[in-house]
Amino acid sequence: MVLNIFTDIHNLLLEYMSEEATHITELILIAAAYLGIFAILGLLLVWLERRVAGFFQLRLGPNRVGPFGLFQTIADALKLVSKELTGTVKADSQLYRIAPYFVITTALMSLALIPFSQEIQAFDINIGLFFLTSVSSIGVIGIFLAGWASNNKYSLIGGMRTGIQMISYELSVGMAIVTMVVLAGTLQISEIIELQKDGWFIFQGHIPAVIAFMIFMIAGTAESNRVPFDLVEAESELGAGFHTEYSGMNFAYYFLAEFVNMFIIASIAVVLFFGGWLSPFGITDAIPFAGLFWFTIKVIGVIFLFMWFRWTFPRFRIDQLLTLEWKYLLPINMVNIVLMALMVWLGLTL
Amino acid sequence: MSYFSDIINGTKTLLTGMRITGKYFFVNLFTRKYVITQQYPDNIDTLKMFDRFRGEITLYHNENNEHKCDACTLCVSACPNGSLEVFGDKKPDPETGKNKRYLVKHIYHLEMCTMCGLCIEACPQDALEWGQNFHHVQYDRSKLTKVLNKPGSKLMSGIKG
Known part of the structure; x- marks a missing residue:
């Protein structure tokens, strides 16, 4: 089923462009998908870590932002994105x-x-x-x-x-x-x-x-x-x-x-x-x-x-x-x- | 041979540690039984402080609205930062006819109090005691000045003036 989706996308791209261009486009699409996976994985694991740490340390962990505090790490990431990049002289x-x-x-x-x-x-x-x-x-x-x-x-x-x-x-x-x-x-x-x-x-x-x-x-x-x-x-x-x-x-x-x-x-x-x-x-x-x-x-x-x-x-x-x-x-x-x-x-x- | 016994001992102690933390985790995961943090603003109505909590100074009143303070002002002199003010007056006792001291106003400045408890220790009648109220937030500082004796309260019988 997943394979079908992939072949569908492949055929769709082939209709509009040449074989090489399709190959390159697919590589870019996969790279973008993996960048997304990277970000989501990172944020989810940070949330999991903090939540699990809370239970280990007799606390609750982040539980205010979103259901079960799931959006806490997104808020943190947004904060980090908006911060100034400093460095030493x-x-x-x-x-x-x-x-x-x-x-x-x-x-x-x-x-x-x-x-x-x-x-x-x-x-x-x-x-x-x-x-x-x-x-x-x-x-x-x-x-x-x-x-x-x-x-x-x-x-x-x-x-x-x-x-x-x-x-x-x-x-x-x-x-x-x-x-x-x-x-x-x-x-x-x-x-x-x-x-x-x-x-x-x-x-x-x-x-x-x-x-x-x-x-x-x-x-x-x-x-x-x-x-x-x-x-x-x-x-x-x-x-x-x-x-x-x-x-x-x-x-x-x-x-x-x-x-x-x-x-x-x-x-x-x-x-x-x-x-x-x-x-x-x-x-x-x-x-x-x-x-x-x-x-x-x-x-x-x-x-x-x-x-x-x-x-x-x-x-x-x-x-x-x-x-x-x-x-x-x-x-x-x-x-x-x-x-x-x-x-x-x-x-x-x- | 301590090489292998070291490995076994090390593993054993590590597993002991993991058993303890694992117990905390799994119990907390399903029941939150060991969680000791308070969800503070949410449970403000149900939160109960423990007996020894130093929330504020209160004047003990029994069910007949009687207190034990005879306005000796020892608490005022014990207070290091002047949080207490006691106003007493004298009137003749109906039984003996002697002049007897009685409490008019026991004023407590919560905003100056450091909860040191010296007034409670100084009181010869044990009239003052700790209250467990923790929610003191006010928008106006004057609201932190409290009158401790309730209106219409009298001196408990048996307390010498």
Whole structure:
């Protein structure tokens, strides 16, 4: 049904313009749609975070603007749009202005690979997961540039910490993904989901898959710079960390990108471990929009786990952060890959 | 071997923390039982303050409209910022014929009061007490000056003047 809509639009465009022009127009349309998804996702997740945080902290959270306070974040975004873009005199103005776009561009590029349902995936290449991990590594440059170009000691410390943290934990995220790729035998996201029709990978790969999932969740939290790994922002020590000097919409870009990155990491977890848009036991395979529904439900479940971490655990010290990665996660991860390879070789997967 | 026991202990304590916060979240999600914030302007009519809340100074009156104040003005001298004014007068007691002090007006300036409670501690008769009223907002400052003794109230019998 969704496919029909897409082919209808394609045919409609072909009637009025040439094949190349149609292709370009479609690309622009998809880009616009993804920009919309980016904004809506960011705003919705900020609302969800604040509401969930309220319940965790024995409060109610935003509940005044619109039903259940849903429009609160829209009001906040409007406020941020209308604010003046300030900067410091001694900042490296070119880098300072360009830095937020690194972050949102990489978030948007990763978003293109997310399979919202069987039909809705903008960019499905055979090295999907590899592309995803490499693209999301570029995001750190934006944060690093922001810390450097602000010419502010707190920003710089925040940026340096980002460098340390992202480079360390990217290893764990990558190796947890590799563990699941060993099981799947492919990097293409749509194929990975197809392979889970008989059982999600967390059940197919049982013990090593569960260990990989736990490592992925820990490292994913660190990758999205969330509590307990928020040394980058560390309000009590660094003001606001790397985005101390940013205001208005430039700040909002960082803010939204952080939440969209969380969504992307949750989506990867859902794709790798919980069968993407597949329904449990294939109960709703016949219904056209069910894939979107199941994908959203699963992603919100994983995001809720991230939020649960955030409002429970205290922040790490920088040495504890590195100890956790290099002395615990990495060795366990390496053993886990070998274990998974052995299981696949001996045919012990379910 | 502390390497593995560290991992297990760490996981265990993290899960303990998550159990506690998780209980708060799910109970609040469905019942709002643990929510402690007040939706203030909405529940202004039903909101009840706790017993020890220092809302304002009140003069205790019993059901016969009798109070315990004999206008000794100790509360006035105890007040650090002059929030209280007590006007008394003397008239002969019908039983003994002696002159006896009685309260005419007990004036309380809420706008100057810091709720320190020294007047309540100073009162030898325990005539003053805390009121739980929290909604003091007025458009005119003069409305914050209150007369504490109710019209037509008398001294409680058994209180020496």
